[in-house]
Amino acid sequence: MPIFFRNVKTFLRAAALMLALAPTAHADVQKFLIPAGEGGGWDTTARETGAALTKMGLIGGAKYVNYSGEGGGRALNALATSKEYKDALMVQSLPLILRSLSGVYDRSFRDVTPVAMLIAEYQVVVVDKDSPYKNMNELLAAIKDIGKRKPIVGGSAKGSLDHITALAVLEAANMSSKKLRYSASDGGGDAMRKFSNGYALAMVTGMGEVVKQIKSGELRALGVTSAERLEGFDIPTMKEQGLDVVLANWRGFFVAPGTPDKTVTKYADMLASLDKSPDWKTVRLKYGWESLYIPAQDARSFLEEQEVTIRRLLNSI
Template identity: 45%
Template sequence: MSTGIRSTTLKSVTTAALMGLFLTGPVLAKEIEVQFLIPGGEGGGWDTTARTVGGALEETNHATVKGYENLTGAGGGRALLSLVNDPEKHSNTLMVQSTPLVIRALTGVYQNNWQDITPVATMISAYQAVAVPATSSFEDMSSFVAALKENPKDVVVAGGSGRLSLDHLTLGLIAQASGIQLEKLRYSSADGGKEALDRMLDGKVKAVVSGVGELLPAAADGRIRILGVTSAEPLTGLDVPTMKSQGLDVVFSNWRGFFTAPGASEEQVATYRKMLVSMSETGTWTEARGKHKWEPLVLVGDELTAFLAKQEKDLGEILNKLQ
């Protein structure tokens, strides 16, 4: 069953109105100063994305980065609340966000949603994956799914986020595509991808669901085996089959992008869009994306609004089935 949650991968933005922004040439660093607001701690997906984007902006002379604020708490809700309630403090701020912004609003973890802040641009699509210890008897998704069907209570799967969040949702999509009753799943929530991975390597769970990038170091060290990824096509430089190629109709990605404070002027939002889209066309950014196995997902304006609205609808439907 198709999830309906398919991210459009764009090498560039082709919207005519946006292309007109480039007629004046690249934005100079001295013209823009930006502060990044990060809803999680250092080293996580949000943090890595913000700092990688910030570094690329400075290296390509698109902006001067004034700093990175890691404002943790409430699963990212503290930073969101700060942006909503104190827009003047964050007047030159870009907050990094991702799919959990939609999920946590739908499940009531956040009291605000994406419509309460100002969307600027999505930048990347980070795919999910299922991994097992290198010594596991599971060689592919077929053997993993077969065991999950036979005795789901025995196949405990860990994820680096809470119940009804990104990793749990990914497991639910795999189960749904396999004809497994969602209520029979045993999901073990951990505080971050590292804890979930450690839990698996300690033998406490049979598998882990996580972002591809978070699994790469352990895979490179030979400690784990990645069974499948949720991309539509194989990821460049990664010798791992997709879920689709193994008979599971699951194509799902965790988009990451940037928002600014509510009430931001059209001029400021347009400037940020131009800055981010222009930077995304550089070789510096292409190299940075490749390092993290991120796919391009550059959406702005009406395209971005429509994308977020569809995510809200599609994710709401699967979350209702998981509850």
């Protein structure tokens, strides 16, 4: 039944009320900047974060921008310089420091603003379900014999955490890094495509990138870089197999430089609420992630400490 207004003033008041009550469908949609293609650890973390925040009602929805190139360097540069991403949350991780120190990135964490660290993820070495290799020592023997002909695939660029993990395992086994041929990829999806074609001996990547394939039995996990076995997964640690390698990859979110403090605090509080939620705990257990919430006010010093540790690791390998 149509509604008529007796005069213009009444109409304008009603119109203003309708506008005030109308849903702002796009006003609180959060943009996530992902520095690689789909299927990798950055992509999974951003999309799971966006989905969980939306479910909790902390954001009205999420928009994901996969901006790959230069091992994540293009996205870092875009966040630091482009107004297009001034309201975006960029997911990043330990490679932000690693690639800055190794010269892959022209910029560092100092060129953007940390919001909060959120999770820690461990590295895992996997082979195909039909692979003859049942443990790390058998794989290392194969690398020693044919490692220059058949590579180890990683989900990221040379000089990345995946590459460093492979080198650290070889060092722990007293093997020369010259035995290793590392094949870089643009994210976990690209790595899986290479690996599924029988191209490589094994793949080293973040646990969350291959957790579905491990659970389904498509891939066999030979070793994980955690100090103890991860809850819900029967994967032997590297240390159990005589390899003194413990590596954790933090993941967190950053915003553009110059973002107002109140906005950074708002985002940090939002992620703090996420970290404490039962829904997020379910997500973490699904991917083998551990909680590592560090708020904005402490994130900078955490990153500086990480920089010292990574520089020492790079110098030792």
